[in-house]
Amino acid sequence: MNDLITQFQTYITAQPNDWGTSVLFITIASFIAWIGWRILQGRLATLAEKTPFHWDDLLLDALKTPVSTLIWCWPATVSLGFILQDHFGSKINWLSTVKLIVVISIFVWITLRLISNVEEYVLASKKRDETTVQAIAKVARLFFMVIGALTIMQAFGLSLSGLLTFGGVGGLIVGLAAKDLLSNFFGGMMIYFDRPFKVGDWIRSPDRQIEGTVERIGWRMTIIRTFDKRPLYVPNSVFSNIVVENPSRMLNRRINETIGLRYQDADKMQLIVNDVKAMLETHPDIDAKQTLIVNFDKFGPSSLNFFIYTFTKTVNWIRYHEVKQDVLLQVLAIIHKHQADIAFPTQTLKLEPQEIGIAGELSGSLSNLQADPQR
The missing domain is CATH 2.30.30.60 (SH3 type barrels.)
Structure with a gap:
């Protein structure tokens, strides 16, 4: 590319007064170079599709548009230099800086496109953690953008040491003014x-x-x-x-249930507890390697309570409730198999004989009052 531009410059220098013809020649040459790049890029893309690797496809896609832009922008800068030189009658020195900025910008653009392509490819394959991939991609973009900005500033003649010193003082001021923004940034990191x-x-x-x-x-x-x-x-x-x-990130989900039997089923408690524990130990969806407890727990107000403490293999919320339902139904079946039943809240009233007599007199008085309302 540089050799081609040098030949163009040599040709144009030979005809300094005819810049219009020179610009036209450079434009035609740029068009031919662009056509050649498109053909070459198409051939390379065909070859890349046949390879088992995907990185070459990502690289070619990242190069496609930036290289086409460079093919047009670099000769355009050369043409602009000849036009301005013919107009002002002297050489334009700052055009070399513009060319350097164009090259740096194209390089940063290619790098950012390549990072985006790699990020999309890795996320589409679903073989890596999405959060980690996005974090690495963001840090890489930020790094190359900062490097590109510093290089462009240096191309303009700015001193990086002075810039970094100013950046330290300015960073302190900006940090105090944007404390919440920075705290959110470092919180994200x-x-x-x-x-x-x-x-x-x-x-x-x-x-x-x-x-x-x-x-x-x-x-x-x-x-x-x-x-x-x-x-x-x-x-x-x-x-x-x-x-x-x-x-x-749970490894298991817990089943922790308390079940009450009737007091008249006290003699069957040990058999029921043993059968429930055996059922849980052989249940295909219960992780028997984790803590598994089935024990008579306490005397309730109207029931004899035993509890179940175990863990399921699944952590899926919907599947967990299906397993829990199956366990509870099997527990109920074991209780009924032993001719026992689940207790329900009851209350027993004990009346002394003296209280019964008083209650009888009160009920008789109430009956008389209902029969003779004028009394």
Whole structure:
């Protein structure tokens, strides 16, 4: 490309007064170079599709538009230089800086496009954590954008040491003025590195009225979709000061139930407890490796209570309730198999003989009053 431009410059220098013809020649040459690039890019894309790797496809897609832009912008800068040189009669020195800025901008553009393509490809394959991939992509974009900006500033003749010194003082001022914005930014970084939750997790906080599914983790705020489908926008700095529960990372779900038998079924309690425990130990959806307890617990006001404490293998909310229902139905069947039953709230009244006599006299007086209302 540089050799071609050098030849153009040599040709045009030979005809300094005819810049119109030179610009036309450069434009035609740029068009031919653009056509050649499109043909080459098409051939490379065909070859890349036949390879088992996808990185070459991503690289070619990132190069496609920026290289086409460079093919047009670089000769356009050369043409602009000849036009201005012919108009002012002297060489334009700042055009070399413009060319350098064009090259830097094209390089940063290609890099950003490549990062976006890689991010989309990795997320589409669903082999990596979405939150981590997005965090790495954002940091990479920010890094190359800062490097590109610093390089452009240096191309303009600015001293990087002075710029960094000014940036330190200015950063202190900006930090004091945008304290909340920076706290949210570093709160987002904490979420990315500590990873208390990721996109798609169900989280809740006992400190705040926050519960739902994480939809997006941004630099400033996290979007949570509540169970009634309302979006909840939480600043990232909030997560530095609250306790966050992540039920999505549970290994098991717990079944903790108390069941009451009638007092007349006391002699059957031990058999029922043994059968329920044996049933849980062989249940295909109960994790027998975890804590499993079935024991007579206490004497209730109207029942003899035993409790079940065990864990399911599934953590899915819907499947958990299906397993819990099956367990409770089997417990009920075991109770009925032993000719026992579930107790229901009852109350026994004990009346002494003297109280019975008083109650009889009161009932007789009430009957007489009803028969003779004038009395």
